Amino acid sequence: MPAPKEFLDFVDSNADAFIQRLSEAVLIKSVSGDPTYRDEVIKMSNWINQQLQAVGVQTHLADLGRHTMDGQDLPLPPAVLGRIGNDPNKKTVLVYGHFDVQPALVSDGWNTDPFKLTILPNGQLVGRGSSDDKGPVLGWLNVLQYHHQTKTPLPVNLRCCFEGMEESGSEGLDDLVKKESQPGGWFDGVDCVCISDNYWLNTRTPVLTYGLRGLSYYKINVEGPARDLHSGVFGRMVHEPMTDLIRVMGTLVDVNGKILIPGVDEMVAGADVEERQLYEKLDYSIKDVEDSIGAATALSDDKVEVLMGRMRMPSLSLHGIEGAFYGAGAKTVIPAKACTPQSPESVLPLVKAHIESEFKKLGTKNKLHLEELHGGTPWVTDINHWNFKAAKIATKAIYNQEPDMTREGGSIPVTLTFAEALGVSVLLLPMGRGDDGAHSTNEKLDRSNYIQGTKLLGTYLYEVSVAQ
């Protein structure tokens, strides 16, 4: 069921007002990762709460308690839950977004004040949170405003979950989602979930996302001397932890990205011709990779190989070395990162066995200790579910294009939280483009993505209401 023409016209004629509302949202410096901005994040909770109430949504500021950050005891910003409609003949759709943002300072390299939305002549709306994730959250508000203002009933029962700690590990959200998914909770009866918090693969083609690679994060500790030693005095007298560590790190991944830990790459079956065709069809090229990274250093000239490296294969990145930059005997501590479509639980024993065996081979007197830091379970869902079919029809209606079906290389843990707590289809329906620079400087959302994206979210609700 297409969205009413009146809705689409309303979005076009209210575009400037919608951008004005986005300016107001960007003005609130809701940086969740910096304790000094905590009041601003809480202010943002209240702003979202008032905006939702103003468009007829019944809301609840869900207290998530307190936590410790940088040694400070702080209140968590409340999550904003919303409810509109309770018609047993309608589907119930839960939408998720977050209103906290990454830190941003002009001195990081912004061309404009990051907390003042700047409209460039090319239509880019530049400001922290414009694309990640205030734009998409306000997209839902825009949709609701039409229905409230014109007294048009929504085609579905809607539930909202907007949080203010996404950029800092979504603290407190898991428990809240589990609790509210119980009978009688705010999410009871939800039929499907729509999360708008990722990006198109490129700058041209809309996307539906159906998979996440997951994450396993490790730290290898090598300890020898009790303190840093002068390399002039102690060089070639002692086993140096850095030497040991570098040699072990060198056994983890080859220069072409192949993971050398036995059994890890092998856990993922090879792609058959049919699966390769899925990647072949995606609107992406080696030039897109090169433009994104600013260098001609893609691992392959074959776009299918490169896309499979991102979407279906595990990847292993060496992130850095903790410990003294100067001084040979530094207590060196290293995190290595292994992102795989396998579960962290199944990967850990392979990583542990390999690293311990390589370390043993060295014959050093230093000590090894492997720490598992954090993990994210991989996720892949059924792209033939009515939730995806509805989103596909809606995308074609708004963009006149087939969406690319993608998986993300990273982890969006809340996806799994909803999938597990509710046992329903979760759809990732991004609003922004691949070059929005979400966690970077000069983050932007294109005006057309904001406006067409608002139409897409509304149209999705109409299509999902009849999908099967």
Next chain:
Amino acid sequence: MPAPKEFLDFVDSNADAFIQRLSEAVLIKSVSGDPTYRDEVIKMSNWINQQLQAVGVQTHLADLGRHTMDGQDLPLPPAVLGRIGNDPNKKTVLVYGHFDVQPALVSDGWNTDPFKLTILPNGQLVGRGSSDDKGPVLGWLNVLQYHHQTKTPLPVNLRCCFEGMEESGSEGLDDLVKKESQPGGWFDGVDCVCISDNYWLNTRTPVLTYGLRGLSYYKINVEGPARDLHSGVFGRMVHEPMTDLIRVMGTLVDVNGKILIPGVDEMVAGADVEERQLYEKLDYSIKDVEDSIGAATALSDDKVEVLMGRMRMPSLSLHGIEGAFYGAGAKTVIPAKACTPQSPESVLPLVKAHIESEFKKLGTKNKLHLEELHGGTPWVTDINHWNFKAAKIATKAIYNQEPDMTREGGSIPVTLTFAEALGVSVLLLPMGRGDDGAHSTNEKLDRSNYIQGTKLLGTYLYEVSVAQ
């Protein structure tokens, strides 16, 4: 010629006053590496200047100009030159020391105020600069005070060179030494040099030092993406600089300290039985290594192997990795350190050839660039020179022990400056013990090392006056 008994008695009976003078010196926070303390370093130049004048030395505050540190234009603290005696029938001895110190904050882990000399019950004089190098500089002052106060002529003509930038690369000193070594300069006619600015090998046995390993410092730059990339999004899509760098670093040195760059270890001839006996005789044990480093991770159980690793073999330490700790596409930049008895000039082509060849083998699309940072030429001198013979006799007279003849693993560049500018024998005659913690927290000088060390410096002047 032994020092007069009156001199030795004078030192004993004035010990408390000498310690009091060391307290005054420690009180001046002459941290040369921190622009905020520059006034204190200059104050220290003036203090030393006045102290020298008070014991009858003709002095000159040598202006070294200005320099830039941390973006600030600063005056360099003047070096203090001194002259006493001009008797053509006496030898002329140049003594060197420095009066600037490393930074020190209680919060670094000092048990006491670092700039207030604290006398512990075990006789340790704890304070920044007590051992490095205010104690030895004041040792010379103590010797001069006896001769001035008792109107006893010195057995030699003495020249002093005390500087205030040693901990910050001895800026300006090279040019000054070259200039003053010319005919008519302050160092014209110098017959030998004595530098007291290093340490005993252990805590028991005095030392004469006759060699330095030298230093070559490199930085390997691997550059790929134009900016940091999200490893979730770009992992296994691009050549990661960290992967390349770790693999190249892994080819430089093995876990037992053997340098894998072809030709570098081979430049040093093996030790014959006779040379091994030199190391066998040194008062040192594996337990001394383990006590120093706080762990049982010495490279060998054979003390001769461990001492040769420090004193005659090149060593290669991997110091760290510059670049983002987080983010797979970091522009990673790594310093590797190769300390060898070979000259930096002869080592560079070997290092360059090896690293470039290993990088080429990787087949990565990233770019490599090797930077040579700084170097120090190695130095070994003749231990049978009369300068060393005199120091040996003086050591036996004061400590009733044969000194250990050592080489240092690090570099003390001023040694080479004097050796080259003057073309005379340079002796390193340390005052402090191996556990003084020169650049570390709770730096100390043992009372007995300060007092016996003062006697040693004075006795050395008497022995050197007749040595041949």
